[in-house]
Amino acid sequence: MGGLSKVTGIRYARRGTAPGKAVLIKTQTAIAERELEMYHNPGIASAPTVNDQVIEIPLGNRRIVVAAHNYRVEINPAAGETVVYSTNTAGDTEAARIHLKADGTIEINGSDKRLVTFDELDTAVHGMITALNTVLGTKLDGSGTPGSITLDISAAETTTVKTGG
Numbered sequence: 001m002g003g004l005s006k007v008t009g010i011r012y013a014r015r016g017t018a019p020g021k022a023v024l025i026k027t028q029t030a031i032a033e034r035e036l037e038m039y040h041n042p043g044i045a046s047a048p049t050v051n052d053q054v055i056e057i058p059l060g061n062r063r064i065v066v067a068a069h070n071y072r073v074e075i076n077p078a079a080g081e082t083v084v085y086s087t088n089t090a091g092d093t094e095a096a097r098i099h100l101k102a103d104g105t106i107e108i109n110g111s112d113k114r115l116v117t118f119d120e121l122d123t124a125v126h127g128m129i130t131a132l133n134t135v136l137g138t139k140l141d142g143s144g145t146p147g148s149i150t151l152d153i154s155a156a157e158t159t160t161v162k163t164g165g
Contacts, residue, residue: 002055002056002057002058003029003055003056004029004053004054004055004056005027005028005029005034005053005054005056006027006028006029006051006052006053006054007025007026007027007048007049007050007051007052007053007054007068008026008027008028008033008050009025009026009035009050010023010024010025010026010047010048010049010050011023011024011026012024012047015035015037018037022037022038023037023038023040023045023046023047024036024037024038025037025038025047025048025054025065025068027054027056027065034056034063036054036056036062036063036064036065037064037065038054038064038065038066038068039064039065039066046068048068048070048091049070049087049089049090049091050090050091051072051091052068052069052070052071052091053068053069053070053071054067054068054069055067055068070087070091072091072092073085073087073091073092073093073094075094077099078101078102079102080102081099081100081101081102082099082100083097083098083099083100084097084098084100085097085098096109097109097110104160105159105160105161105162106160106161106162107161107162107163107164108161108162108163108164109163109164110162110163110164111162111163111164112162112164113162113163113164114157114158114159114162114163115157115158115161115162115163116153116156116157116158117156117158120153120155120156121153121156123155124151124152124153124155124156125153127151128149128151131149131150131151132149135149
């Protein structure tokens with residue numbers, strides 16, 4: 001039978017005869033204290049903080065942790081959204097966040113700054129250099145009218161990835 005238990009400790013080590021290291025979760029229930037291996041999807045690794053709640057289930061002759069939840073940090077995704085976040089080691093403050101919004105926007109640590117892409121910025125900078133060279137070329141003999149240079153890098157702004165950091 002599976003159950004809900006409270007995290008009392010975390011370490012990264014080899015458990016028994018396992019072929020490598022894993023996140024080991026020390027848990028406490030009303031009945032027992034255990035140290036269990038936490039299982040993740042490939043490519044994802046995380047470690048809950050002390051006092052998080054975990055779901056442990058039996059697997060053969062042992063038990064494993066398959067999910068964790070932190071009630072101390074409020075994460076409120078809307079329908080269809082996903083939030084990936086980390087906390088401080090105490091588990092009571094959000095530290096970093098990637099918010100995949102239902103409208104296709106990706107926010108990284110907030111939404112008050114914009115990112116640019118290299119190719120578009122590079123094109124704009126080279127356009128500015130060309131414009132500068134053209135204006136400077138008309139001034140070599142001291143004649144001509146004063147030039148005016150503008151630089152539009154708006155094409156470099158991405159609207160789907162925003163960052164606050």
